[in-house]
Amino acid sequence: MRNLKLLGIFCFLFIGGTLMAQNGSTMVGGAEMYPSKNIVENASQSNDHTTLVAAVKAAGLVETLQSEGPFTVFAPTNAAFEKLPAGTVESLLKPENKEQLQAVLTYHVITGNFGAKDVVAAIEEGDGKATFETVQGGKLYAMMEDGKVKLNDASGNDATVTTADVNQSNGVIHVIDTVVLPGK
Template sequence: MKKLVLILTISMSLTLSQNATAQETIVDVAVGNEDFSTLVTALKAADLVGALQAEGPFTVFAPTNKAFEKIDSKTLSTLLEEKNQKALANILTYHVISGNITATDVVAGLKKGNGIVELKALNGEVLTVVQKDEKIWLKDAKGNYSEIIATDVKGSNGVIHVIDTVVMPK
């Protein structure tokens, strides 16, 4: 009987904590994770925080701090300046897809599309998802690749997939 009570208590705790987590928007999830501090800074500089706290759903391919470190520091600093808000917003909205696309959806799409799926980003450009070397990658408009290193981080208004390189639009 004690085991049954313990199991029920653990199950209820997990259910309640998952429901509490699901109440956070994708922005809240990013703000709560130190690996996304540069992304959060960029979202604020581009004035996109409010837009990504909207109802959605959104799928965000979120670059880590290490992904942003691959960009020349002078270029990154320049992008964060107020005068470059439009250019930064274009880059960041290239990381966002309208809809809730899970890893399972991506894998199914890759099978159906012979290893290629094209997704239209919020900035209007196409991101290509490809499977190569037994990994799943994003291919940007410039032909550069970013590995999807974690998937299905859920928020109340969408899902985050973590990437290791900032993807760039045309």
């Protein structure tokens, strides 16, 4: 009986692929994401976002993403970066490619705090497709597919939001399974 009760509690806390800690924070990459910490502080703790954090540091964007915001960040996992052609990440991390890296990373950021409800509402208002302007200046498109939010970038790539509404002190993170890329 005790095991069934514990299983029920676990099932209640595991929501949509996101493990909720008892204190209400979200678990991402094996670490708690605290709403009282900023985007960089939380992302730095996730085992699933080490490549993203290294890229943010190499691009000189740490201070920006620690600022007041608010920001909505579509945060690709390490596995998302691994989908890129061989050598792409290594090339982007080189100092001479800093501007290109900044463009890729800021394409994942929208000014404002757009929780999952806000993104879905924008999709509904746009008759099935929402357009968001990124900090990079490009357009990122959102739509629903099989009950999940999908993003489509300017290069024709699709990403799926795998974990939504990871609240931060300066915005929100939505974890995605593919790196989105600005147009050329």
